[in-house]
Amino acid sequence: MSQISISINGRKYQADEGETVLQVAQREDIYIPALCYHCDLLPHESCRLCMVEIEGEGKLKASCTLKAFDGLRVLTDSELVNRVLAVNLELLFAQHEGKCEACARKDSCKLRQAVIKFSNKEKFVADKYSDRKKDKLKYQFGPSIMFDPAKCINCENCATMCAKQTKGGFIRPRESKYNFEVSPSLANDHDCIYCGQCIVHCPTGALSEVEDYPEVQKLLKDSTKKVVFQFAPAIRSSIGELFGLPPGEIATGKIFSSLKRIGAYKVFDTSFGADVTIMEESEELINKIVSGENEVMFSSCCPAWVKYLEFYEKGFVKYLTSVRSPHIILGGLIKTHWAKHNNINPKDIVVVSIMPCTAKKFEAKRRELRVNGFNPVDIVITNREFAKLLKEANINLADVEPSESNDDIMGSFTGAGEIFGASGGVLEAAIRTAYFKTTGKSLEHFEFKAIHELNGIKELELKVNNQKLRFAAVSGIENVKIVLDKLKSDPTYYSCVEVMACPGGCVAGGGQPLPIDDEIRKMRSKGLYKADRENRYRESHANPDVVELYKGFFESDRMRHRICHTKFAAKNKGVIKRIK
Amino acid sequence: MVNIIEKIEQAGLRGRGGAGFPTATKWQAVKKQELQGKKIYIIANGSEGEPGVFKDEYILKKYPTEFIEGIKIALVEFADSEAVIYLNHTYYDWYAKRLASISKGFPINYFRKTARYIAGDETALISHIEGKRDEPRIKPPYPAESGLHGMPTLVNNIETYYRVFQIAKDQYQNKTFYSISGSGIKKQVYDFPVDYTIKEVLVKSGNWPKDDFFIQYGGGAAGSIYLPEELDNVLPGAASIIIFNRNKTNPYKLMRYWAEFYAKENCDKCTPCREGSMRILEMLKEDRFDRERVKELFLAMEQSSFCPLGRGMSAPYKSLIEKVIR
Known part of the structure; x- marks a missing residue:
């Protein structure tokens, strides 16, 4: 690749052929308020806040599409740039309800960031125009996602992403007399899968999770309740970002400590549940292969993916494994096995899952997952909500001394469970255990580098007992569509497919700290693989507490089945609420 | 025999859609793609959404055969090609049937425009035909390289095809x-x-x-x-x-007419055009036209709008304010 040199604000910078001026500026930490730009999407060029001046021409160009060429000279801070950007920012801010202090996205809002940067410039007046959207009602999609049109700046990023994540797009621009408004489709053949990718790509607070953490705060103060937390594998390598730590830094020990400090009765690592999921899933996979039933098996850990099949691809539902997702299994165990062991009335237990995900809020409410009349998980909060929970209790996670799980029956967890958060992790963990179960020995190499990469479709071929088997790990529904097309003509093409609805897997889930880009996805995944390497147990079946569980409580097939398995079925459109 | 593209070039024909781009240059660019064996789309732009412009309708009414002949010349010039005649809904309802009877036997299809003014822009028009939102696209690629369904596409105004017919028959009188x-x-x-x-x-x-x-x-x-x-x-x-x-025209009423038009007929994709056109209309409706503020809006539109519609929107206002309102 040939190197070129461009000048930004009079300083020289190296650029690669094909790079845009915005990419160079972002790498060099030169601020350009590119609101609608997201590296996952083709530049839409709609916000017009990334304009730069071509030196000597007195003309502005959008830096998100302006390709760097040798000798190019641009200004990002000239008088002309500032005058034009001030107007555009005033216009955008006037169609945005600026209730920043109460906004769920306060700290990840690119519009607010831009307004703060511009507020010291003489030309800029934040409230020059009347707010044209202030009377809009909010929408709530299922129990997961909040959409506030009053904060929408019409960039369409959510709609573009939603079209990739669903069929035809659930949130989309709807035309009205003068303008279009982004709004959810009311048609019966479009629904939200609750993946939260709209939130990840929304530059403002128009899209956010339904916040449940205030409920958790209330319950923590309720002396009649025992609040038991569990946290997903994927949050340990990203939560630190909201406290100034670099992406990928593993914070498992700090999570245990800080949850105890806010008054958790008990803290579990969902990785334990992941180990149980793997025990069950590997069994199902082996049975399938041994019995010669060669049709594919899909993972079901991702509730957005499950919803996608149940709503958009009903014919494929039958291929989903019947195994429940890790936090549901762990929740079920907490309210039965663990409660009994500790002599606690399950009625007094509130299980709170900290998840990288907005769809988990939906999953936890599924009635078919109940165990003995209880929801295995009572409340799901996202990783972002978790950070708020800590901050509002004046706890800085970065400063907290790490500690360990101290539970005597479900306290240990394996590296296999920890990698569940990365695309390919579930598949790798399943293969480790399935290999052991069929051959009686451990794999020589635990890691399959091919599925550690960031690609949306990762394939793996393995020879087990002279049988050649094909596997795939897929992330992003857009990629899922390609794989499903393949399976439509041949359902035996793959033996097992792991699917995560969010591009890159749970490390980049809809409930994760923002911003998210490919570099951050890579760093968060790497963190999980490092945690795996540093864990003394790397196979789910080697987890000593899991071994005990199967020797004891799970001796009863009925109990094991009730806690670990379910049935999935076609679903109709979910609830869309309008809120004042 | 002289090649038609050379003849167009010699005649110095410029596109009749308003932008005045040299027609031969467009045809040459498409020719280059055709020589690589690609399928070519030929589009006649009959959206005619601009108020005060009605000559495409005049051609459809008076010279439909000549116009279709012009399209056929393009169909012959580009080996593997297919034509789409894009008509605003009124023209479609009034003239498509008759045109279709003239073009019978040729690969010429008709498309009824239901979209806004902006869909007269060649890239927005292509998006609309493809069933997408009628927004202009980022250029390059130009339609000549990648247009309708990703194929090289020749987009010309209805009158341009009519003039091509005249050129081919040596009847063109500039x-x-x-x-x-x-x-x-x-x-x-x-x-x-x-x-x-x-x-x-x-x-x-x-x-x-x-x-x-x-x-x-x-x-x-x-x-x-x-x-x-x-x-x-x-x-x-x-x-x-x-x-x-001059004595009977209320310039503020005239501006309000433009403002209504732009606020409705733009694609609403980019901030300065979408919000700017709205705010100008708002000021005119509420009878508080603020020249200083409007000046700022015009600068932002001219300098940062995505497409020529937004960049050029200030021209009528500015010239009216400067010359008539003063």
Whole structure:
């Protein structure tokens, strides 16, 4: 690749052929308020806040599409740039309800960031125009996602992403007399899968999770309740970002400590549940292969993916494994096995899952997952909500001394469970255990580098007992569509497919700290693989507490089945609420 | 025999949609793609959404055969090609049937435009035909490289095909159709040489007003305002003249008409055009036209709008304010 040199604000910078001026500026930490730009999407060029001046021409160009060429000279801070950007920012801010202090996205809002940067410039007046959207009602999609049109700046990023994540797009621009408004489709053949990718790509607070953490705060103060937390594998390598730590830094020990400090009765690592999921899933996979039933098996850990099949691809539902997702299994165990062991009335237990995900809020409410009349998980909060929970209790996670799980029956967890958060992790963990179960020995190499990469479709071929088997790990529904097309003509093409609805897997889930880009996805995944390497147990079946569980409580097939398995079925459109 | 593209080049034909791009250059660019064995789409743009422009309709009514012949010339020129005639819904409802009977047996399809003014932009038009939102696209790639369904596409105005037919028959006399309308005159189309000054056009058509007047040239939305003393020139833009009686025209009402038009007919994709057009309309509706503020909006639109519609939106306002309101 040939190197070129461009000048930004009079300083020289190296650029690669094909790079845009915005990419160079972002790498060099030169601020350009590119609101609608997201590296996952083709530049839409709609916000017009990334304009730069071509030196000597007195003309502005959008830096998100302006390709760097040798000798190019641009200004990002000239008088002309500032005058034009001030107007555009005033216009955008006037169609945005600026209730920043109460906004769920306060700290990840690119519009607010831009307004703060511009507020010291003489030309800029934040409230020059009347707010044209202030009377809009909010929408709530299922129990997961909040959409506030009053904060929408019409960039369409959510709609573009939603079209990739669903069929035809659930949130989309709807035309009205003068303008279009982004709004959810009311048609019966479009629904939200609750993946939260709209939130990840929304530059403002128009899209956010339904916040449940205030409920958790209330319950923590309720002396009649025992609040038991569990946290997903994927949050340990990203939560630190909201406290100034670099992406990928593993914070498992700090999570245990800080949850105890806010008054958790008990803290579990969902990785334990992941180990149980793997025990069950590997069994199902082996049975399938041994019995010669060669049709594919899909993972079901991702509730957005499950919803996608149940709503958009009903014919494929039958291929989903019947195994429940890790936090549901762990929740079920907490309210039965663990409660009994500790002599606690399950009625007094509130299980709170900290998840990288907005769809988990939906999953936890599924009635078919109940165990003995209880929801295995009572409340799901996202990783972002978790950070708020800590901050509002004046706890800085970065400063907290790490500690360990101290539970005597479900306290240990394996590296296999920890990698569940990365695309390919579930598949790798399943293969480790399935290999052991069929051959009686451990794999020589635990890691399959091919599925550690960031690609949306990762394939793996393995020879087990002279049988050649094909596997795939897929992330992003857009990629899922390609794989499903393949399976439509041949359902035996793959033996097992792991699917995560969010591009890159749970490390980049809809409930994760923002911003998210490919570099951050890579760093968060790497963190999980490092945690795996540093864990003394790397196979789910080697987890000593899991071994005990199967020797004891799970001796009863009925109990094991009730806690670990379910049935999935076609679903109709979910609830869309309008809120004042 | 001289090749048709060379003939077009020699005739110096410029696109009749308003932008005045050299037609031969477009055809050559598409030819280059055809030589690589690609399928070619030929589009006739009959969206004619600009107020005060009605010459495409005139052609559809008076010269449908000649127009279709022009399309056929393109179909012959580009080996593996197919044509789409894109008509605004009124024209479609009135003329498509008759055109289809003329073009029977040729790969010519008809598309009914239901979208806004902006869908007259060649890339927005392509998006609309593809069933997508009628937003202009990022150029490059130009339609000649990657247009309809990703294939090289030749987009020309209806009149351009008509003139191509004349060129092929050696009947082209360097003329263009002027749409003339306005206060006190009959709305009519005139076929005059392209190098006529506006004064000549008005005088020779018998439309030079007796009372004090000003005109809008280049379309009833996008055109600029000119005073009588400025008309000894050939002007750029669509050949459309709208005459306003200076004493009887309320310039604020006129601006409000433009503002309504733009607020409704733009694609709403980019901030300055979407929000700017709204705010101008708001000010005019509420009778508090703030010149300083409008000036800022114009600068942002001119400098940062995504497409020519937004970049050019200030022209009528600015010229009206400068010359008529003062």
